Amino acid sequence: MEKLKMHSPDLSQENIAKIRELFPGCVTEARDEKTGKLRLAVDFDQLRQELSDHIVEGPQERYRLDWPGKREALALANAPIAKALRPxxxxxxxxNNTQNLFIEGDNLEALKLxxxxxxxxxxxxxIDPPYNTGGDFIYNDDFSEGYEDFLVSSNQRNSIGERLVANQETNGRFHSDWLSMVYPRLRLARQLLRDDGVIFISIDDGEAGNxxxxxxxVFGEENLIxxxxWQKKYTRANDARWFSDNxxxxLCYAKQKIGMTxxxxxxxxxxxSAYSNPDNHPKGPWKATPLHAKSGTNTSPFKFKNGVTWAPPAGTFRRFNDASMREMDENNExxxxxxxxxxxxxxxxxxEVKDGVSPVTIWPYDEVGHNHxxxxxLKSLGLGGLFNNPKPSRLIQRMLELATSPNRADIILDFFAGSSTTAHSVMLQNAADGGSRRFIMVQLDEATNEKSEAFRAGFKTISxxxxxxxxxAGKKILEGDCHPDWNRDVGFRVLKVDTSNMKDVYYRPDEVKQSDLLDMVDNVKEGRTxxxxxxxxxxxxxxxxxxPIRRETVQGKTVFFVDDNALVACFDRGITEDLVKExxxxxxxxxxxRDNGFVTxxxxxxxxxxxxxxxxxxxxxxI
Known part of the structure; x- marks a missing residue:
């Protein structure tokens, strides 16, 4: 009986499999030095022959963004992990009924899982990732660098400490740390998007360019929307040294811009209010728009039936031909x-115009809210003063209006959840239009500062x-006016990132010594349910x-039925043939x-x- 792998996917192996589809002769099998198992491997010599005219390698110049730690960040994104999400x-x-998720733990691990x-x-x-303030990040992923290491890896000093450049750029270390933090998460995020999906990322000027x-x-320059x-403040800071930062x-990117709307x-x-009907036209309210355009070829005059002759102003052109002009004139238009x-x-x-207006690239505070x-x-929910510069729910609701539909169970993901403004916004939008949008929030169980209002209020972690x-927020929304078609789902299923439920023997049975066999009779860790x-x-x-998960007792054993028959699981011991047949x-x-759960x-x-x-x-x- 085949065993489940019980770890996140190895994205490197998946990428190699894609190469094999295009160039089957360039992929072979090799034995993994650590596990001893056969894995797919790329024959780069053969691949070079396939792509001999289109290879960039070595020190050759190319257009790209590089930083110390990028290679490790990419490897980190692709590497599998043996972790679990515990309910x-x-x-x-x-x-038991909600369609929403709240995952507590490191978001890189959560994205992999x-x-x-x-x-x-x-x-x-x-996502509203932490802005780069020139300090260390809680998401350091084990490869952020100290000052001296950065000088070596960025070629500003050699391995024995000799200076290689006249002016050392020490601040680059913090840019490198920040990029190494965000890069693998964005690569994993792209995999999760639908083909018509979009990602919105909030950032300040400090890292906007990078x-x-x-x-x-990650997404392709052609997929920038x-x-x-966003005007986040409505007041001027007169104590600002240079400019008041308002x-x-x-940034908004599509997974595939072509074909999505x-x-x-x-x-x-x-x-x-721009539309009115002063002449009681049967088509209803209208507004006056010019008959001329900035481009075209026709500049000839036109005579209306009331005797008025009109020609486009100098430097402009007629928007309509004679036939269209006559039709408008006859219809009193x-x-x-x-x-x-x-x-x-x-x-x-x-x-006769579109049912709405196209969005613009400037979002003023009076339309989408501001930090205050x-x-x-948060104050209205009794949680004021716990976060610095949170995002208003109207800001995220604008994104939901643009990219989701109330008629589909669209899933919205925020893996830097913070104060969970995104979840609040999803519930508000569903309550307004009867939608069935679902949310997935991911938040690290970061400790709150002992001097903060959050800590004094009894909250030990940001999550x-x-x-x-x-x-x-959910309780307050339900107390207000809600769309009659809304399913009123304000719940969430909490899952916490933890170590695997399986002992090491499950992943590396070949490393078990004979003296350990008695301890390895069961491959599930103690205390796991x-x-x-x-x-x-x-x-x-x-x-x-x-x-939905239903737990039943069948022939004296606990059996889980997931969505009735999507998955049936029994992890008890002493499973008989009669139970298997049932x-x-x-x-x-x-x-x-369970692999060792059968009676014989x-x-x-x-x-x-x-x-x-x-x-x-x-x-x-x-398992």
Whole structure:
């Protein structure tokens, strides 16, 4: 019986597999020095022959962004991890029914763990990563450098400390650390986006240039949609040394720009007020628009039926040909002013224009909120003063309006959740339009400062504050006016990143010594529950982590039914042939048992044959 791998995917191996599809002769198998197992490997000599005219190597100049640590960051993104997501009922809200997730732990590990489950399924990613203030990052990923190491790796000193450049750039270390932190996370994020998905990234001027170059590499320069400027403050800081910093950038990239569209924004009251109907035209409200354009070829005059002759102003051209002009004139769709003597204009009717307006790249605070509004939102929930410069929910709601639909269960991911403004915004938007959007929040269990308001309020970690914000926001939203079609899902299922549920023997059985055999009879760690094992199996098999889970007792054994028959799992010992036959009768898509859970070796051997007879489409595996 085949065993589940119980670790995140090895993206390097997946990339090599893609190369094999294009150049099968350039990929071979080699034995891994650490595990002794066969792995795919690239024959670079053969690949060079295939691409001999298109290779850039060595010190040859090329257009790219480099920094000390980039190679390690890329390797980190691709490397698999043997970790687990453990469910936590007591910190969840409506665990059994909600479609939302809150993952506590390092977001790089979380992104790796959900790769197979949500590959190509996320519609929007919004992240507000920590801005580079020239200090150390809590997301250091074990390869951030000290000052002396940076001077060597950036070729400013050699290995014995001799200076290689006249002016040493020490600040580059912090840029390098920041880029090494964000780069692998963006690479994993792209994998999760749908083909029509988009990512919004909030950043200040300090790293906006570097972030854009990184995103060009990860998502492709051709997939940049916009660099939005958000007016985050509405007051001027007169004590600023140079300029009052009143904006942030929001970079927006598509996974595949060709073929994807953004929604139009609804017209606001000011835009609607431009339309009126002073002449009671049967088509309804209209506004006057010019008959001329900046480009074209036709500059000839046109005579209307009222005797007025019009020609485009100097340097401009007619927007419409004679036939169109005559049709507008006959249908009373040309406006000559209230007195009938003014320069003619076309009547553009509200009923004939698009249902909304195109977004612009400047988002003023009166449309999408500002930092002070965001603080007031937290205060209204009893959580004021706990975060510096939080984002207002209206800002994220603007993104949801542009890139999601209430008619689809779009998934929104934020892996720098912070105060969980994104989750709050998703619930607000669903309550407003009856949508069924879902959220996945990821937040590190970073300790709060002992001198902070959060600590004094009893919150020991940022993730605890983040979850409490969702609880309070959800309760408040339900107390207000909600769209009748909304499913009123304000819950979230909490999963926590932890070490694997499996002992090392599961991954490296060849390294077990004979003296260790008694300790290795069970390959599951002490203290891990059957539900812990279930969620690691869901991750390994790529099953949605929010599916309903039903626990039943069948023939005296605990059996989990995930979404009825999407997956059936039994991790008890003493499994009999009769139990196997009964589970096969449910015809599940997948079934999993504990490898040493069968009453006899004969039963274990017969499991696959039983399913082949009673439920041939079931995939059978063990842990």
């Amino acid at each position: 936590c009922h007591e910190e969840s809200v409506d665990f 959900i790769q197979e489950t949500y590959l190509g399924q996320i519609k929007i990613i919004f 972030l854009r170059k990184v995103c060009d590499e 916009a660099n939005v400027v 904006h942030d950038h929001i 953004l929604n139009l924004l609804p017209r606001n009251e000011s835009q609607l 040309v406006w000559f002013g209230a007195d009938g003597t003014q320069t003619p204009s076309r009547k553009s009717f509200l009923s 509004e965001a603080n007031n939102e 605890a504050v983040s979850r409490e914000r969702i609880r309070r 059957a539900e812990d094992l279930l969620f690691q199996v869901l991750i390994d098999w790529g099953v949605d982590l929010t599916l 589970l096969a009768g449910h015809e599940p898509l997948r079934v999993v048992f 070796d004969a039963v274990k051997i017969n499991v696959e044959q039983i399913f082949r007879q009673l439920s041939p489409t079931t995939e059978v595996k063990a």
